[in-house]
Amino acid sequence: MSTEVLERPEVKDADTGPEMFHYVRKDKIAESAVMGTFVEALCGEKFPVTKAAKPGSPVCPKCKEIYDSWAG
Numbered sequence: 126m127s128t129e130v131l132e133r134p135e136v137k138d139a140d141t142g143p144e145m146f147h148y149v150r151k152d153k154i155a156e157s158a159v160m161g162t163f164v165e166a167l168c169g170e171k172f173p174v175t176k177a178a179k180p181g182s183p184v185c186p187k188c189k190e191i192y193d194s195w196a197g
Contacts, residue, residue: 130132144183147172147188148167148188148191149164151163158175166188167188168185169187
């Protein structure tokens with residue numbers, strides 16, 4: 126897996142609650158947004174990118190935990 130900066134696209138998911146954002150590979154975001162392909166978040170969720178996260182948006186706790194473990 127790449128160590129590049131990750132972005133947080135939006136997804137609604139029953140497991141994480143409404144409007145939860147996940148960390149995914151940055152290079153897959155544009156492709157998903159244009160082509161409708163699915164991306165895979167750090168936590169394993171798969172979904173098409175529909176929106177970009179805004180500052181202060183809720184983040185999937187599983188994704189955050191995984192991402193923080195790489196940074197530490």
